[in-house]
Amino acid sequence: MSGVVGIYSKKRNNVSKVIYYGLYALQHRGQVSTGIAVNNNGFVDYFKDLGLVHEVFSTEVMERLRGNIGIGHIRYATIGDTTTTNAQPLVVGYKRGALALAHDGAVVNFEKLRDELEDQGGIFQSQLDTEVIPNLIARYHKDSVEDAVIKALETIRGTYGLVMMTTDKLIGARDPYGVKPLSLGKFGEDYILASETCAFDTIGAEFIRDVEPGEIVVIDENGLKSINKDTKGKRPCLFEIIYFARPDSKLDSKSIYLSRINAGKELARESAVDADIVIGAPDSGTIPAIGYAEESGIPYAEGLIKNRYVGRTFIEPTQELREQGVRIKLNVLKENVEGKRVILVDDSIVRGTTIKRTIEMLRNAGAKEIHVRISSPPVLYSCHLGMDSPNRKNLIAAQMSKKEIKELIGVDSLEYLSLEGLLKAAGGEEFCTGCLSGNYPIGIR
Numbered sequence: 048m049s050g051v052v053g054i055y056s057k058k059r060n061n062v063s064k065v066i067y068y069g070l071y072a073l074q075h076r077g078q079v080s081t082g083i084a085v086n087n088n089g090f091v092d093y094f095k096d097l098g099l100v101h102e103v104f105s106t107e108v109m110e111r112l113r114g115n116i117g118i119g120h121i122r123y124a125t126i127g128d129t130t131t132t133n134a135q136p137l138v139v140g141y142k143r144g145a146l147a148l149a150h151d152g153a154v155v156n157f158e159k160l161r162d163e164l165e166d167q168g169g170i171f172q173s174q175l176d177t178e179v180i181p182n183l184i185a186r187y188h189k190d191s192v193e194d195a196v197i198k199a200l201e202t203i204r205g206t207y208g209l210v211m212m213t214t215d216k217l218i219g220a221r222d223p224y225g226v227k228p229l230s231l232g233k234f235g236e237d238y239i240l241a242s243e244t245c246a247f248d249t250i251g252a253e254f255i256r257d258v259e260p261g262e263i264v265v266i267d268e269n270g271l272k273s274i275n276k277d278t279k280g281k282r283p284c285l286f287e288i289i290y291f292a293r294p295d296s297k298l299d300s301k302s303i304y305l306s307r308i309n310a311g312k313e314l315a316r317e318s319a320v321d322a323d324i325v326i327g328a329p330d331s332g333t334i335p336a337i338g339y340a341e342e343s344g345i346p347y348a349e350g351l352i353k354n355r356y357v358g359r360t361f362i363e364p365t366q367e368l369r370e371q372g373v374r375i376k377l378n379v380l381k382e383n384v385e386g387k388r389v390i391l392v393d394d395s396i397v398r399g400t401t402i403k404r405t406i407e408m409l410r411n412a413g414a415k416e417i418h419v420r421i422s423s424p425p426v427l428y429s430c431h432l433g434m435d436s437p438n439r440k441n442l443i444a445a446q447m448s449k450k451e452i453k454e455l456i457g458v459d460s461l462e463y464l465s466l467e468g469l470l471k472a473a474g475g476e477e478f479c480t481g482c483l484s485g486n487y488p489i490g491i492r
């Protein structure tokens with residue numbers, strides 16, 4: 048999972064500032080690195096580095112990045128090390144022009160393609176699966192870049208929300224199953240593309256529609272052109288609804304917030320238990336916890352407080368501080384949980400380490416009973432479609448039964464939402480459920 052933004056403007060020469068705030072809104076989709084590329088009168092300029100949006104772009108850099116077309120990326124590492132060479136956008140120059148490209152997703156057949164391209168003299172600068180795409184476009188570009196993009200996307204197998212920029216066009220593309228999100232908006236007279244609609248709200252742009260699965264949109268001085276080439280039906284990632292996306296976004300016209308509230312309500316209907324309070328594991332457990340409380344009639348309370356200012360690169364505590372129980376990320380609101388029968392709602396259990404620590408903290412704060420309710424089914428399979436999910440051997444639900452997990456984390460009861468319940472909450476059947484069911488729209492090989 049990563050985040051992308053692209054904008055085409057006929058008049059504005061400072062699109063990088065719009066991209067900056069769009070990326071800022073998408074920061075939850077990746078914190079490893081960020082970058083912006085702009086078209087400055089036919090010259091592609093860019094800046095990218097490791098870190099968060101506000102850490103990477105100084106006022107001087109933003110002043111330098113002038114142009115009327117631009118794309119931006121924030122990276123969540125699925126493939127490749129944490130290095131600047133693996134930051135996006137990727138910017139390439141080739142015989143027929145220049146291209147900048149930013150990708151959210153995964154190219155499943157990249158090893159084979161890279162091998163073939165390298166055999167033909169192709170040069171790669173990063174470890175990214177993404178890099179085969181600009182290589183293929185450069186190779187296929189004869190008369191029109193659109194045709195080259197179509198051919199390149201037909202050659203790769205995988206998932207993508209892509210934004211690409213030439214010196215006179217902004218191009219957006221969504222994979223044939225629509226596993227990855229991409230939305231289209233208008234910012235005054237200008238077209239804008241973003242992974243999530245919350246980016247439009249942040250900058251004051253208007254949401255127009257989602258880019259359809261398999262659709263390519265080309266925006267230039269003649270306006271917007273849509274090419275539908277390779278639609279295979281809709282299978283958007285269900286984990287966007289459960290966890291990834293911001294609750295104030297709409298994906299495929301569905302409100303993430305309402306889907307999470309509904310998941311909490313379904314969970315309360317499926318797995319009722321008597322208790323004094325419902326609390327949520329911050330942040331993505333909070334909304335289903337509210338839904339659970341509404342449906343069950345058991346009051347919702349704040350039970351866990353998260354430090355919102357912990358970046359990725361905080362200094363690890365010393366052993367002494369760790370033993371003293373230093374709570375860097377999360378602390379318990381003892382006033383609310385002491386002596387209470389607590390229902391703790393979380394969005395998912397992946398490795399099981401976070402929830403185990405949270406339960407210990409709740410016990411130490413005097414919770415009398417702890418009932419864990421998970422607003423998604425057990426994560427049983429790894430994802431090869433763009434989420435950095437652990438190998439199956441590290442997925443706790445793939446290795447242990449529900450009873451064993453309940454005992455390991457030390458709770459009075461543990462229940463998951465059923466897949467049927469989650470799909471009902473999300474408002475449809477048409478989702479990728481690979482990591483929950485083993486049924487992926489795109490195979491590994």
Ligand code: SF4
Nearest residue numbers: 284285430479481482
């Ligand atoms: S396997 Fe899971 S995380 Fe990966 S795309 Fe499908 S639903 Fe999303």
